[in-house]
Amino acid sequence: MPAPTRIPARAVIPFLVAMMLLSGVTNTLLTKYQDQQCLGNCDNPDPKKREHFEQPVIQTAQMFVGEMGCWLVVGAMALYDHYVSGKMSPTLRGYEALHPNNTNDDDDDDPDDDASINSSSPLNSRASARAFTQLDSKDVFLSGWRICLLALPAICDICGTTLMNAGLLLVAASIYQMTRGALVLFVGAFSVIFLHRRLHIFQWISLGGVVLGVAVVGLAGALYPDSKQGVTTSASLLAARLNPAASASPELSDTVKAVIGVLLIASAQIFTASQFVLEEWIFEKSNLRPLNAVGWEGIFGFSVTCVGMAILHLAIGRTDAGRHGYFDIAHGWSQMVNNPPIFLSSLLIMVSIGCFNFFGLSVTRSVSATSRSTIDTCRTLFIWIVSLGLGWESFKWLQVVGFVLLVYFTFLYNGIVQPPLACLRVDEVEELLPEEPIEHH
Numbered sequence: 001m002p003a004p005t006r007i008p009a010r011a012v013i014p015f016l017v018a019m020m021l022l023s024g025v026t027n028t029l030l031t032k033y034q035d036q037q038c039l040g041n042c043d044n045p046d047p048k049k050r051e052h053f054e055q056p057v058i059q060t061a062q063m064f065v066g067e068m069g070c071w072l073v074v075g076a077m078a079l080y081d082h083y084v085s086g087k088m089s090p091t092l093r094g095y096e097a098l099h100p101n102n103t104n105d106d107d108d109d110d111p112d113d114d115a116s117i118n119s120s121s122p123l124n125s126r127a128s129a130r131a132f133t134q135l136d137s138k139d140v141f142l143s144g145w146r147i148c149l150l151a152l153p154a155i156c157d158i159c160g161t162t163l164m165n166a167g168l169l170l171v172a173a174s175i176y177q178m179t180r181g182a183l184v185l186f187v188g189a190f191s192v193i194f195l196h197r198r199l200h201i202f203q204w205i206s207l208g209g210v211v212l213g214v215a216v217v218g219l220a221g222a223l224y225p226d227s228k229q230g231v232t233t234s235a236s237l238l239a240a241r242l243n244p245a246a247s248a249s250p251e252l253s254d255t256v257k258a259v260i261g262v263l264l265i266a267s268a269q270i271f272t273a274s275q276f277v278l279e280e281w282i283f284e285k286s287n288l289r290p291l292n293a294v295g296w297e298g299i300f301g302f303s304v305t306c307v308g309m310a311i312l313h314l315a316i317g318r319t320d321a322g323r324h325g326y327f328d329i330a331h332g333w334s335q336m337v338n339n340p341p342i343f344l345s346s347l348l349i350m351v352s353i354g355c356f357n358f359f360g361l362s363v364t365r366s367v368s369a370t371s372r373s374t375i376d377t378c379r380t381l382f383i384w385i386v387s388l389g390l391g392w393e394s395f396k397w398l399q400v401v402g403f404v405l406l407v408y409f410t411f412l413y414n415g416i417v418q419p420p421l422a423c424l425r426v427d428e429v430e431e432l433l434p435e436e437p438i439e440h441h
Contacts, residue, residue: 016362023355024379030345032173055332056165061305066353067298070291141286153275154301160271163264170261172393174384178217179265181406184210186273202424209409216402218262225254226393290361
């Protein structure tokens with residue numbers, strides 16, 4: 001029976017890249033779509049007086065539910081291996097039968113026999129023992145209660161995602177995505193400090209260029225703010241939910257809101273970079289599959305988020321200052337389940353998060369982490385184009401300049417383009433992103 005035709009890995013890569021971009025763009029746009037939904041006082045001629053869906057904490061919980069959905073993929077793969085792949089003949093699975101008489105007669109010149117003899121020497125036996133010891137240590141690193149170590153990157157993810165969702169309330173979707181480019185700065189710095197990686201001179205220059213690009217993007221949002229951001233008076237600042245006197249303060253200008261939004265998103269990259277570094281440290285010491293890691297982080301992240309939501313609701317959400325605010329979980333839940341567009345978009349966000357993680361990790365396995373980060377830059381461009389087409393923001397030339405700076409210096413940092421000066425060029429650039437980075441949003 002002839003072996004089944006297999007699709008070459010190269011032919012699958014374009015599909016993986018396309019699905020990664022589609023799911024990533026969909027996730028950001030759906031989150032912004034939720035922020036645009038008017039739920040109260042919608043007939044007021046002043047858009048700033050209308051009540052919109054402003055629940056960054058609930059949106060964080062949605063993300064972790066999507067990550068837990070990765071267990072469905074893990075389960076499906078296990079069922080396939082057990083019921084489909086397990087029933088295939090050894091020949092179809094790539095194994096070849098060994099002839100029972102290929103022991104001594106005609107195999108004197110067979111290098112495989114020599115290799116097997118050499119492998120039985122004491123030196124190779126000690127090397128094999130060390131290799132098995134390392135594998136055993138990696139297998140047991142996350143056994144038992146140590147699996148809870150994955151709660152550490154999950155907590156970083158909670159802080160980073162919640163800050164970014166709050167910042168997205170105050171800025172356009174494209175500015176949100178561009179400001180996330182600051183992640184390269186913190187990943188590079190933390191990799192040097194904690195993982196003892198080495199940066200070349202041109203990479204330090206690239207990090208400075210990334211900071212400049214983020215600053216230009218933030219300046220574009222501050223100088224030319226979009227008035228139709230769907231941000232109500234009560235959602236101007238997180239502090240306004242915590243301070244009763246804030247309700248009596250004058251309404252913040254769109255410029256101030258844009259600056260605060262950019263600062264929130266840029267600050268969130270500190271937590272995201274910490275998450276990346278923690279994940280790489282865990283992957284180096286264990287044999288945990290990345291997809292399983294996403295599922296475990298989804299479980300821990302959702303559990304911690306639910307506990308935090310309950311505490312914040314009891315401590316702040318039920319007070320006069322916090323009622324109908326970010327931490328009034330009962331009000332947010334009622335808004336989500338009683339509004340069909342928000343409920344449907346929540347389901348789609350969960351699906352898009354799971355798909356983005358699956359296809360993103362597949363791209364990393366098939367190509368590289370650097371290629372994934374480079375491809376993800378295209379996501380910003382698509383989000384920008386769709387946001388302009390939907391009228392969610394206006395075109396800003398200064399934003400174009402910031403985006404070009406971000407793309408160029410990100411490519412330069414990852415070694416995609418060579419430094420303009422020959423004295424700064426190197427033969428090979430070490431990847432500072434994790435081998436299997438887990439991006440959740």
